[in-house]
Amino acid sequence: MTNNLEITLSTSKKTKPQPDQLGFGKYFTDHMFIMDYATEQGWHSPRIVPYQPITLDPAAKVFHYGQTVFEGLKAYRTSDNRILLFRPGKNFERLNHSNNRLSIPPIDENFLLDALKKLVEVDQDWIPSAEGTSLYIRPFIISTEAALGVAPSHNYQFMIILSPVGSYYAEGIHPVKINVENHFVRAVPGGTGAAKTAGNYAAGLKAQEVASDRGYSQVLWLDGVERKYIEEVGSMNVFFKINGEVVTPVLNGSILDGITRNSVITLLKHWGVPVVERKLAIDELYNSYVNGTLEEAFGTGTAAVISPIGELFWDTHQMKINQGQTGELSKRVYDTLTGIQNGTVADPFGWVVEVKS
Numbered sequence: 234m235t236n237n238l239e240i241t242l243s244t245s246k247k248t249k250p251q252p253d254q255l256g257f258g259k260y261f262t263d264h265m266f267i268m269d270y271a272t273e274q275g276w277h278s279p280r281i282v283p284y285q286p287i288t289l290d291p292a293a294k295v296f297h298y299g300q301t302v303f304e305g306l307k308a309y310r311t312s313d314n315r316i317l318l319f320r321p322g323k324n325f326e327r328l329n330h331s332n333n334r335l336s337i338p339p340i341d342e343n344f345l346l347d348a349l350k351k352l353v354e355v356d357q358d359w360i361p362s363a364e365g366t367s368l369y370i371r372p373f374i375i376s377t378e379a380a381l382g383v384a385p386s387h388n389y390q391f392m393i394i395l396s397p398v399g400s401y402y403a404e405g406i407h408p409v410k411i412n413v414e415n416h417f418v419r420a421v422p423g424g425t426g427a428a429k430t431a432g433n434y435a436a437g438l439k440a441q442e443v444a445s446d447r448g449y450s451q452v453l454w455l456d457g458v459e460r461k462y463i464e465e466v467g468s469m470n471v472f473f474k475i476n477g478e479v480v481t482p483v484l485n486g487s488i489l490d491g492i493t494r495n496s497v498i499t500l501l502k503h504w505g506v507p508v509v510e511r512k513l514a515i516d517e518l519y520n521s522y523v524n525g526t527l528e529e530a531f532g533t534g535t536a537a538v539i540s541p542i543g544e545l546f547w548d549t550h551q552m553k554i555n556q557g558q559t560g561e562l563s564k565r566v567y568d569t570l571t572g573i574q575n576g577t578v579a580d581p582f583g584w585v586v587e588v589k590s
């Protein structure tokens with residue numbers, strides 16, 4: 234199917250930002266990938282074109298009913314100038330899971346990986362090489378049919394855009410302060426929490442705003458029924474080291490199945506570190522803090538990879554974790570995962586996929 238991928242190169246090249254200006258998701262490369270869907274034709278007309286605005290009918294369903302999904306992954310430039318993707322097949326597998334939940338037709342995952350490799354190759358000069366930098370990849374799908382009836386769209390567009398991003402930790406990996414959210418919830422059983430879809434993020438903004446006003450960088454989400462069991466932190470999965478054992482909330486249908494989460498669990502098992510996926514209540518966590526067995530806490534996701542938690546605020550209780558410092562295990566996981574991603578640490582799991590040599 235790659236054979237019919239049409240490529241139109243841009244005639245002018247944008248000026249690339251300085252490495253220290255990058256930040257996250259502010260700059261976009263010279264090209265993008267687009268493919269269309271229509272009920273009668275299926276997914277068709279895959280093409281790489283100059284990065285450009287898109288034109289949509291104001292009645293396009295995505296604007297009204299949020300039938301849309303996205304993904305997020307990164308390409309890394311190694312010191313010997315190879316280009317690596319981290320477990321990209323997992324992202325396209327998850328895209329199809331999200332599609333299924335949002336009644337969007339599935340896409341051939343192998344074709345998407347080929348198309349992504351081609352796009353990254355076309356814009357390879359945009360992959361920064363400074364330590365901690367990478368090319369963030371955002372695949373997404375929008376429903377484009379111009380019709381206000383509430384029903385799955387008959388037309389979609391799939392796109393991939395690319396953004397060079399800076400080091401998440403300009404001054405080194407450092408812990409963040411987190412507010413445990415007791416009122417708002419992110420997702421409910423039977424809802425869309427396990428899909429990467431826009432509505433989940435829109436619903437989270439209010440709590441994020443409140444936490445931010447109080448000086449916390451993220452929200453710790455509790456379950457949507459009892460507001461008792463820990464689910465995620467911001468848009469990351471979450472891990473706690475309690476009395477020598479690592480605990481992460483079990484995937485229950487309202488938690489997103491993070492690829493970093495899955496990689497951390499695999500890595501810990503490989504090292505022989507005890508790790509368990511189970512329900513974890515916030516009062517159990519608080520008790521472990523009180524009796525001194527809460528040793529480390531961290532979030533996991535593609536953007537930051539590992540984000541250590543230095544403090545949790547729950548109800549009236551302030552819990553300082555590991556004196557607000559990055560824990561030993563958190564650091565080891567961070568160094569190993571980012572090392573595998575950058576090609577400086579051996580990859581015994583076959584996680585990295587080379588774009589071209």
Ligand SMILES: *Cc1c(COP(=O)(O)O)cnc(C)c1O
Binds near residue numbers: 469493
């Ligand atoms: C994307 C995302 C994650 C992390 O997934 P990764 O595959 O590790 O990047 C976790 N939680 C939510 C809500 C997310 O959107």
